Amino acid sequence: MKILLMGNPNVGKSVIFSRLTGVRVIVSNYPGTTVSYTRGLMKLGDETAEVIDVPGTYTLEPTCKAEEVALQMLDTGDVVINVVNATNLERNLYLTLQLLEKGVPVVVALNMWDDTKHQGINIDLDKLRGLLGVPVIPTVAVTGQGMKELVENIPKATLPGIPTHSRDERWAAIGSIIDQVQQVTHRHHTWRERLSDASVKPLSGGIIALAVLAISFVVIRFIGESLISYVIEPLFNNLWAPVLSKLSGLLGGSGFFHDIIIGKLIGGEVDFVQSFGLLSSGLYVPFGMVLPYIISFYLVLGLLEDIGYLPRLAVLLDTIMHRLGLHGYAIIPTLLGLGCNVPAIMATRILESKRERFIVATLISIALPCAALQAMIFGLVGERGGQYVAIVYGTLFVVWIIVGTILRYTVKGFTPELLVEIPPYRLPQWRATLQKLWMRVYGFLVAAVPIILGAVLVINILYFVGVFEAIANFTAPVITNLFGLPKEAVTAVVIGFLRKDVAIGMLAPLALSAKQLVVGSVVLAMFFPCIATFVVLLRELGVVNTLKSTGIMLSAVLITGGILNLVL
């Protein structure tokens, strides 16, 4: 049996989904589209039923791709649980009426039932059941209230079979239902609503946005650093390092296989960052340096999402994003890019037009340093003084604006206008938040770890046969003359194609001046996205557009690096 969870965006569908299903949840792509959905399993009596969290939709007359997918999925389901926001019956009932017209068995979950009381809304349930002709169950997904009744009523879903209406007839029908079942008493605005309105006014909204971003940044760094120093580093140093040194001894301390598997010994010891072997750096980079930041970043982002802050940020930044040929919602993949470019570029799928997807993906791969890279920039450049870190970030920001502006005028196509519901602020639910965090972290591990291991292996072999020296000699004039960096930095730049953070780490032993370090960091940040990002770019944009994007990137790197070298 296939159960579809359908409803408008922001009605708590995902929370109901995580209540119904267990932990084994799969995110899939709808065939032939970039729209993804979640599915899981639940027990229904003795049977196991498949539950699908259909993308949120306002109507079955599709206005965007996600809604097209929702409509197509509808034909594959046996029962629909229509999740309705009880505090906004008018708008939600539009989809409900369309579903009833479709002739699929429907159960209505009247979610956020507890909020109706706070908001002075009184709904006559029996009358509503009578008018709709299907089971209507009041639920509070966040506390689990009503979930048992909802499950019990799934087999009782009925097929009312009402005739098809036109849009105007539907709105008229909704008007008459609302008149009969709903009474609204006047009430005062709550502090949450005041805060909600304040966050979409230009001045107060700007201040709130700055505060939210600053706090997020501090919290992400705090959690990331804590994970590294109290969990990851002790594990690697106390458990993994002894194993590796034993293995190193067994392999003879040097030679081809030793260098590939363990890496070069630094001062007679295995160094997780610099040794660069499969089992040393190959494991330490993804698990020791990147994973902690991925976890902390996605935790904070997930919380911001669940609180309902992100649409407000999209509204505030809409004007700026329009200057780059985008609209406000492009801020979401952009923010993701500050965690890891891979999921960020995958998230460009939420944007409707090809043009926007190309612009955002290109900007992310050029101008947005990922969390791992930022950690290295802070560590290495920060040593020389905060002003140098500021120069690196400032340069990247200016590049983001300039490249975006150029793309806005040169990339063909259109950018649809912003039209988005601003949900009320809500307290996040740890269950749904953690489920989402797990799915994202797991996605990162599956996508990135094999690529990083493969990259370390390939680099080691290439290094051994002397390919790097050849490339270094070939590109040395650019590096030394244009960027003012020593010749040895070439290896770092080349490795930057595979792991940016490692590449910046390789600048450390070169005894660079502060200026050279700034130039090197900016060049490395902008130069080729890491190989994992590159693979995703290829998949999302196609060969031709990836080549275009790469061309833009190369020109931007040469110009920016050259200018920095001149002016600093």
Add this chain to the structure above:
Amino acid sequence: MPDEKQVTLTQMWARQSGIVVQVQGGHGVVNRLSALGIIPGKRITKISSMLMRGPVIVEVDRTRVAIGFGMATMILVQLDNEATK
């Protein structure tokens, strides 16, 4: 009703309310807006707007919706009597 009380969303002040009279513009725009409940006859209140031709935030059916500037110019609203303002 005199016509001069009909304004577009972008011309309204924050906290002014009225009734949506007409959504000008193509089928696509009308469709997207109606999915969010913005149809002729609906009561609408402007909450705020962003500077420099930024989006307009309105309240319809107790939910907040942000509408891009261009689209907001296509929504014609019959303002309530000044006395209620």
